[in-house]
Amino acid sequence: MRVDAATLPDLLGYDSLADHGLTRHGLKRLIESGEFERIAPGLFLRAGLTDDTTAAWTAIAAKKPDATLCLLTALSLHELTDEIPTRSDIAIPRGTQPLTVHHAPIAWHRFDADTFEIGREEYALPGGLTIGLYSTERTLIDLFRLRHTWGSDLAISALKQWLRGRGNSPAALLTMAKSFPKARPSIQDALEILL
Structure with a gap:
């Protein structure tokens, strides 16, 4: 049949x-x-349901429910950068293994399991699935936390754009940053300069 x-x-x-x-x-x-x-x-x-990147995210979401879009990918989805990501930045808890995915380049990042869920939201995908997406605040914190790799310019530029947005609270950003002691001082310094 x-x-x-x-x-x-x-x-x-x-x-x-x-x-x-x-x-x-x-x-x-x-x-x-x-x-x-x-x-x-x-x-x-x-076939033809979505682009290659979203297809890759769908595969990851189905096999790795804790996978979370982060860094430049998250920044792009939150519309806080003009940079177009050439790969998808995806975080998984430290100690877990990435997934082999076809069709799209993926950069896997291993984040501390103790802080992994902080600022984690859901992003809707085809087939009724969702993949994790770090909130704007968590994304900014991660950019400051990893500025030695990503550069301070990207973090400062994103923070400036975020501050211009309606309803964004520097106090809420600093409260979340308390869980990331290495990032908090540089975020606080940047806010003092920009505000």
Whole structure:
């Protein structure tokens, strides 16, 4: 019996094929016909549903629920930079392994498990999934915390733009920064200069 591809969910995994009356052979036919594409080992997305970057994020979200968009990728999503990321910056808790992903370049960052959840929100993806996204404040803190790698200019520029936004609270930023003692003094100094 042939399954109608239109009735299938947008995201399929080997573990859910039987739930949809599909065999691996049937899935192979769907891939060969161009209706689905492999986005990670054992994970398939309806072809043409999204761009390669979002397909990679979808694969990561399905396999690594704690993965979180961070640094320049998060800054771009929060519209606090004109830089266009050439890769996706994704944080995972220190001690966990990254995922092999096809189609898009990924830069994996390992963040301390004790502070990993601070400022973590959700970002909606196709197939009903979400991936973690650090809040604007957490992203700014991470840029200051990692300024030796990312450069102070990016952190200062993003902070300036953030300060111009409505409802943004330097006090809330400094409160969150208390959990990151290496970043807090430089954020405080920058705020004193800019305000």
